[in-house]
Amino acid sequence: xxxxxxxxxxxxxxxxxxxxxxxxxxxxxxxxxxxxxxxxxxxxxxxxxxxxxxxxxxxxxxxxxxxxxxxxxxxxxxxxxxxxxxxxxxxxxxxxxxxxxxxxxxxxxxxxxxxxxxxxxxxxxxxxxxxxxxxxxxxxxxxxxxxxxxxxxxxxxxxxxxxxxxxxxxxxxxxxxxxxxxxxxxxxxxxxxxxxxxxxxxxxxxxxxxxxxxxxxxxxxxxxxxxxxxxxxxxxxxxxxxxxxxxxxxxxxxxxxxxxxxxxxxxxxxxxxxxxxxxx
Numbered sequence: 001x002x003x004x005x006x007x008x009x010x011x012x013x014x015x016x017x018x019x020x021x022x023x024x025x026x027x028x029x030x031x032x033x034x035x036x037x038x039x040x041x042x043x044x045x046x047x048x049x050x051x052x053x054x055x056x057x058x059x060x061x062x063x064x065x066x067x068x069x070x071x072x073x074x075x076x077x078x079x080x081x082x083x084x085x086x087x088x089x090x091x092x093x094x095x096x097x098x099x100x101x102x103x104x105x106x107x108x109x110x111x112x113x114x115x116x117x118x119x120x121x122x123x124x125x126x127x128x129x130x131x132x133x134x135x136x137x138x139x140x141x142x143x144x145x146x147x148x149x150x151x152x153x154x155x156x157x158x159x160x161x162x163x164x165x166x167x168x169x170x171x172x173x174x175x176x177x178x179x180x181x182x183x184x185x186x187x188x189x190x191x192x193x194x195x196x197x198x199x200x201x202x203x204x205x206x207x208x209x210x211x212x213x214x215x216x217x218x219x220x221x222x223x224x225x226x227x228x229x230x231x232x233x234x235x236x237x238x239x240x241x242x243x244x245x246x247x248x249x250x251x252x253x254x255x256x257x258x259x260x261x262x263x264x265x266x267x268x269x270x271x272x273x274x275x276x277x278x279x280x
Contacts, residue, residue, distance in 0.1 A: 007139035017250025030115035036072040046253040064128035089130035125150035150194040165216040171196035172226035
């Protein structure tokens with residue numbers, strides 16, 4: 001008898017939103033954090049509640065210099081002696097004190113090995129100096145962190161199709177943004193191509209390019225004022241086709257999800273439109 005061995009990664013959103021972003025991805029022995037935009041104390045508390053140990057965290061990867069992604073990094077890195085992978089331009093524009101922190105630059109499209117985890121960055125459209133998204137993989141299981149994206153460029157599309165699980169931005173509902181209290185310039189910044197993904201843009205990416213083996217979709221970086229967790233959960237669940245849809249909270253951690261390379265049950269094949277047809 002042949003026993004199939006399925007590889008595993010464990011993921012959680014410790015916080016997701018304009019008040020702070022921090023995503024945990026690891027295996028049984030080591031883990032990385034993508035961004036640390038909440039305090040060291042909150043990171044510790046939330047991981048403890050989930051039964052996760054900071055001793056397994058071996059590095060922090062920084063996507064860009066906005067405070068909600070980076071403000072907790074220096075204290076966390078100094079306390080736990082964690083290397084911080086960050087581009088020179090992001091470091092320069094962070095305006096934070098990284099004294100005593102091991103800072104390691106990374107290059108887009110080059111794999112960084114952290115134990116048995118491999119982390120690959122790629123550039124994205126966002127109004128920061130040198131923004132990147134990340135793929136974290138371990139023994140054929142791939143997890144993507146795709147937030148703070150103005151438009152789904154070809155890099156996003158290419159990597160999205162390879163993921164068993166994704167943290168995907170669904171920042172705003174277009175009607176809520178239009179009717180909301182934000183000033184005109186800020187609305188244009190959000191939807192202007194280097195801001196954030198709308199529900200519609202994220203859904204178009206999901207329906208057009210979701211691979212059949214994607215088991216989990218964690219909708220991330222929802223706007224407090226311009227989106228509704230229930231609305232976006234219902235919207236994506238209608239098109240989930242076997243993928244578990246989770247809304248990552250801006251107030252608390254999600255459960256820990258186990259991601260494997262086990263194939264999902266086969267469902268009837270539907271007709272897919274292209275991302276650009278769906279957006280039109």
